[in-house]
Amino acid sequence: MMTDTMRYGIKRLFRRHRMMCLAGWLGAVWAFSACSDGDPRISRTRDDAPVIFPDYADVTIPYNIAPLCFSLADSCDYEQAFAVFELDGKTAKVNAQNKQFTISARDWKKLLDRAAGKTMQITLTVRINREWVRYPAFTIHVAEEPVDPYIAYRLIEPGYEVWSEMGIYQRNVENFDESAIATNIHTNYNCMNCHSFCMQNPEKMLFHYRASFAGTMLLDGNRIEKLNTKTPETMSALVYPSWHPSGKYVAFSVNNTKQAFHTTDPNRIEVFDLASDVVVYDVARHEIITTPPLFSPSVFETFPTFSPDGRTLYFCSADSVEMPQAYTSIKYSLCAISFDPEMRRFGTAVDTLYNAKKLKKSVSFPRISPDGKFLIFTLAGYGNFSIWHKDADLYLLHLDNHRITPLETLNSDETESYHSWSSNSRWVVFSSRRIDGLYTRPYFAHVDELGQVSKPFLLPQKEVDFYLLFTKSYNVPEFITGKVRKSSYNFSRKAIHDDGVNITFKQ
Numbered sequence: 001m002m003t004d005t006m007r008y009g010i011k012r013l014f015r016r017h018r019m020m021c022l023a024g025w026l027g028a029v030w031a032f033s034a035c036s037d038g039d040p041r042i043s044r045t046r047d048d049a050p051v052i053f054p055d056y057a058d059v060t061i062p063y064n065i066a067p068l069c070f071s072l073a074d075s076c077d078y079e080q081a082f083a084v085f086e087l088d089g090k091t092a093k094v095n096a097q098n099k100q101f102t103i104s105a106r107d108w109k110k111l112l113d114r115a116a117g118k119t120m121q122i123t124l125t126v127r128i129n130r131e132w133v134r135y136p137a138f139t140i141h142v143a144e145e146p147v148d149p150y151i152a153y154r155l156i157e158p159g160y161e162v163w164s165e166m167g168i169y170q171r172n173v174e175n176f177d178e179s180a181i182a183t184n185i186h187t188n189y190n191c192m193n194c195h196s197f198c199m200q201n202p203e204k205m206l207f208h209y210r211a212s213f214a215g216t217m218l219l220d221g222n223r224i225e226k227l228n229t230k231t232p233e234t235m236s237a238l239v240y241p242s243w244h245p246s247g248k249y250v251a252f253s254v255n256n257t258k259q260a261f262h263t264t265d266p267n268r269i270e271v272f273d274l275a276s277d278v279v280v281y282d283v284a285r286h287e288i289i290t291t292p293p294l295f296s297p298s299v300f301e302t303f304p305t306f307s308p309d310g311r312t313l314y315f316c317s318a319d320s321v322e323m324p325q326a327y328t329s330i331k332y333s334l335c336a337i338s339f340d341p342e343m344r345r346f347g348t349a350v351d352t353l354y355n356a357k358k359l360k361k362s363v364s365f366p367r368i369s370p371d372g373k374f375l376i377f378t379l380a381g382y383g384n385f386s387i388w389h390k391d392a393d394l395y396l397l398h399l400d401n402h403r404i405t406p407l408e409t410l411n412s413d414e415t416e417s418y419h420s421w422s423s424n425s426r427w428v429v430f431s432s433r434r435i436d437g438l439y440t441r442p443y444f445a446h447v448d449e450l451g452q453v454s455k456p457f458l459l460p461q462k463e464v465d466f467y468l469l470f471t472k473s474y475n476v477p478e479f480i481t482g483k484v485r486k487s488s489y490n491f492s493r494k495a496i497h498d499d500g501v502n503i504t505f506k507q
Contacts, residue, residue, distance in 0.1 A: 040132045043131045048135075048136075052138075054457065062143055063112045064112075065444075066105075079126075079127045079128065084122070086120065121138075147479075150479070165184065167183035176462050186489070187209060194206075196243060196250075200480050227503055236254045238279070246310055251279070251281075256276065271383075294315065303316045313346070330362070333355050336350070364378045370424070375399055378392050378417050390437070394407040396453075414437050421479065430445070439470075
């Protein structure tokens with residue numbers, strides 16, 4: 001586990017690197033000032049496209065996203081640089097400072113004003129050995145649809161056994177404001193997980209406290225309720241959630257989860273279930289209901305998710321095997337069962353949309369677009385805790401004809417795992433370890449009406465090296481349509497001082 005001293009040492013190394021770069025930049029200030037009344041004389045244009053980090057070249061962005069900050073690879077090779085942003089006849093010139101290109105929020109807003117459906121062009125010019133060299137321009141397309149203004153996520157060290165501070169946070173993606181929804185500072189540094197929102201509604205959410213002051217915290221408008229969700233009939237407290245669109249129900253799994261460690265396997269760790277079932281919680285009655293196809297001792301059922309019309313419950317299902325001995329042989333299919341919310345009844349037939357027995361892969365995290373057209377799921381070689389599997393990739397299911405296609409534009413050689421949809425069904429946010437194979441970071445991508453996805457882009461930050469210095473993973477990114485107004489204090493006070501409501505199992 002990385003200590004504060006180690007973090008400080010790493011940050012000092014990066015600061016020293018940036019200062020060395022800055023020294024070269026300052027040495028050339030006079031020459032640049034002499035050209036400040038116009039563009040410098042360009043000696044030549046390079047044939048190769050600029051390599052930038054984060055990679056924002058040729059991506060599609062919403063018109064309400066925060067300014068994109070980036071740097072050139074091998075940035076110390078140049079003495080000076082500037083970028084020209086051009087869109088719909090408007091331009092903004094940005095000088096590189098501290099070896100990064102940072103357009104101001106005001107200039108960015110001017111560029112994106114009425115930019116929906118149009119394409120931005122960015123040209124980088126650098127001074128190397130007193131010669132001004134221009135790169136070929138790259139483009140950024142601005143989509144016609146906005147993105148939800150907030151995402152929520154858990155920040156946690158990518159450790160295996162221990163942690164210290166942990167929290168669920170929200171970020172305004174239109175700027176750089178981040179705030180805590182709930183942290184574990186006042187609850188004995190306990191684990192907290194599985195935050196979920198009803199139809200991206202920030203006023204209707206839940207998450208779990210584990211260990212100290214354990215319980216499920218359910219926010220409904222201005223009211224916070226603490227639930228004790230372990231019953232004599234279920235193997236555990238409630239785990240992975242999915243809200244019914246009406247807000248009257250929440251589907252959950254109950255899991256007997258264990259973990260194991262590898263010595264030579266590149267996946268490092270295995271998280272697996274010894275058993276699991278799916279139930280549905282009735283919010284008003286404080287009851288859970290289920291049906292034999294979701295509650296069978298011979299089958300592992302997990303990761304439920306409701307359809308947008310609330311009449312179908314999707315879930316992952318695998319034949320039970322001896323664990324952990326047979327951990328590589330367990331493969332989860334994608335299944336669905338009907339649900340009648342008025343009568344609280346399930347159907348009797350289970351539909352299999354992805355048959356793991358035939359296709360030899362394993363499904364996790366099914367998530368359906370709010371317009372009901374598409375379902376994205378994670379596919380890996382085996383198991384269901386795909387965040388630890390390097391081969392985990394994202395796939396798209398067309399719900400009208402059940403056609404399944406790999407989302408090759410989004411996938412990389414590292415893990416792609418958890419994902420969620422925006423409220424208008426035009427954007428997805430997903431977690432990926434593509435930068436270093438260790439930390440999960442949030443990426444955005446546009447999805448058009450045919451299910452075609454654009455090149456993904458990393459959540460913008462103020463500083464280019466933010467993701468290189470930040471030592472926490474972004475876990476379970478979820479879109480929300482606004483800010484959660486309740487504070488961490490409100491949740492922790494309820495957890496500590498309230499005994500909680502005991503839920504019951506309805507036979």
